[in-house]
Amino acid sequence: MTDFAATRALFDLPEGVIYLDGNSLGPLPGAAADRVARCVREEWGAMLIGGWNGAGWMAQPGRLGDRIGRLVGAEPGSVVIGDTLSIKVYQALAAALEMRPDRRVILSDSGNFPTDLYMAEGLIGALGRGHELVTVAPEAVEDRIGPDVAVLMLTEVDYRTGRRHDMARLTRAAHEAGALTVWDLAHSAGAIPVDLAGAGADFAAGCTYKYLNAGPGAPAFVYVAPRHQAAARPALSGWLGHAAPFAFEPAYRPGEGIARMRVGTPPVLQMAALEAALDIWEGVDMAALRARSVALSELFIAEVEARCPDLALASPRDPDLRGSQVSFRFAEGYAAMQALIARGVIGDFRAPDIMRFGIAPLYIGEDEIRRAAEILGQVMEDRLWDDPAYRIRAAVT
Amino acid sequence: MTDFAATRALFDLPEGVIYLDGNSLGPLPGAAADRVARCVREEWGAMLIGGWNGAGWMAQPGRLGDRIGRLVGAEPGSVVIGDTLSIKVYQALAAALEMRPDRRVILSDSGNFPTDLYMAEGLIGALGRGHELVTVAPEAVEDRIGPDVAVLMLTEVDYRTGRRHDMARLTRAAHEAGALTVWDLAHSAGAIPVDLAGAGADFAAGCTYKYLNAGPGAPAFVYVAPRHQAAARPALSGWLGHAAPFAFEPAYRPGEGIARMRVGTPPVLQMAALEAALDIWEGVDMAALRARSVALSELFIAEVEARCPDLALASPRDPDLRGSQVSFRFAEGYAAMQALIARGVIGDFRAPDIMRFGIAPLYIGEDEIRRAAEILGQVMEDRLWDDPAYRIRAAVT
Missing domain, CATH: 3.90.1150.10 (Aspartate Aminotransferase, domain 1)
Known part of the structure; x- marks a missing residue:
């Protein structure tokens, strides 16, 4: 049983405001203010460069990823945080496309959040190999899934209407047609129960500043199903996704598992806020x-x-x-x-x-x-x- | 005349520590702690979603970019912040390569910071069009510049030795050979005078957590010379780089000028720290x-x-x-x-x-x-x- 009066008390909401916009930006968890202040003074200020090990900054993208993973039904070691949702969608889509080299269609719906469509467009343009972004009405998606579809890229919950796709059913249909799935969980994570593993999802991405309440500009997360991790080639092959980032090798070797989806230096102050925000979810x-x-x-x-x-x-x-x-x-x-x-x-x-x-x-x-x-x-x-x-x-x- | 005793007093350094690692992570400017705390409580906490306009979060990547631009000799409107250095190098490199479609070589030096080389590798792999990353010894770069080089991608100051390339001279040599340049300013911005406009640089990227002292995981910046901005196609075409992000159009239209190099939601807490860190530079x-x-x-x-x-x-x-x-x-x-x-x-x-x-x-x-x-x-x-x-x-x- 979750005590929602108790969770309400953990947020600092302005007096007299009824806040029905947490689907855009969640409100401030009181503990986040203290956690960020501690991160600034006691970690950055006092530990300086030593914070990467001493305060655990370097390990946080994986640790926080696992905590989010529990909220979206992901296997341990299959979620990592970093960057923005746009970047994480690009990573997932690029990896998925490479796993279906003989197919040319990215299928989405016309109600998808524009940045997902834009990032797909940009990727298609960069690849220059005749891929095509096909968008149909949300209710027509299932019928359009066919042997030409490389990747089905959908946002589970529509940002305008709240209309929800059936993730398990559409993932099954995609797999039956030989396609892979990329699920955008922007309006799902912390909003509804999600079962990525149960649905057999291949890739997913989401943000943490909406229902998860991690603050403006909080980092995104990306999910890669364990069965795909070894084959998922990172197109954005940054040093923190390298197998040995601090060996400073001249050639890229992807890290083990989900770690390869890391790119650059993670946003430490934003991660502190995310950590405090996730504490609230522990009891939910x-x-x-x-x-x-x-x-x-x-x-x-x-x-x-x-x-x-x-x-x-x-x-x-x-x-x-x-x-x-x-x-x-x-x-x-x-x-x-x-x-x-x-x-x-x-x-x-x-x-x-x-x-x-x-x-x-x-x-x-x-x-x-x-x-x-x-x-x-x-x-x-x-x-x-x-x-x-x-x-x-x-x-x- | 800059008063360095006065700037010293603006940092909160631990007692008894001599900090010679600001080339990895700059120390805490005392005002940054207050600025971040205000951002958390008075902006996120009190203004909620209204902070995007009311606290100027949405305009900050361009505003802070211009402030950094002044430190690296960039024209107004040619620098924007966001993401990480790895991502910004990828953006710059992808745009530059497209502007030299008949050439296949990315030239760099063997001392370059690995993530630049890794991101180039990842881009080459994604493009699949036979591009080649050629690295030579730093002192051999100039001789290697030739008609096959699409992009000269260098870090101005070597992260291990501090060895500095001659930006103006190498940029001139690249241009004479018909190539474009991407300069990584990770160890330049705030460390040495940089004159991007004077050197005729084409693209540049840098980070703000080293000599600029913006804190762990602070955002990166990217520079596109004004003469290239209209032609630079964003491969990472996120919604905040769209000409009208809040029109939610189905197709991507790149924004005017440097704004097109924005991707997703900017990290608001990290930007607050960056803002305070840049205040110190005003008098320098x-x-x-x-x-x-x-x-x-x-x-x-x-x-x-x-x-x-x-x-x-x-x-x-x-x-x-x-x-x-x-x-x-x-x-x-x-x-x-x-x-x-x-x-x-x-x-x-x-x-x-x-x-x-x-x-x-x-x-x-x-x-x-x-x-x-x-x-x-x-x-x-x-x-x-x-x-x-x-x-x-x-x-x-």
């Missing part, structure tokens, strides 16, 4: 988290639909088909979201008309869900989105 | 820094050579041919360095026999240089390196 039962996420999401949908007839549910109505976010469509969604944020309820907006609300049971409860729906109801009833002040778009939205 | 005159670096290096060489006949200078004797480090060869260098570190003088060791000492005038003065040489003299005279305790090699050295 993922099934209990999921049950609570579904209950809160159902409550939010019911409350909003009862109060806001102009908002149309953009997320699947069946909770089994959703991640841990709820989205609504509204033509004036940008301005409505600004009005809502001005009243202390923080969600976000995705073009052209999606109002997104992340549901993170670690720090959001029923009272906040009800109150957020009430305030959204007021915004809609009073047509606050019609205020010109809310229509000025910021650079980053 | 690079010519004064260089004069003091040379004076301190000459003093260290003279003092060590007077006391330690068994140590052989590994760095060039002519200061014009050195960066800001001094290295000595000694067969038992590993153990001797451990003995030295145990006595509060921190340098480091690079296989097979190099004892390295970084000379950073911002926080090292004549007294410390004399005292370090004295203690090294004792270590050598008393054969302290013969103690078995100093021969046990740590995982990271």
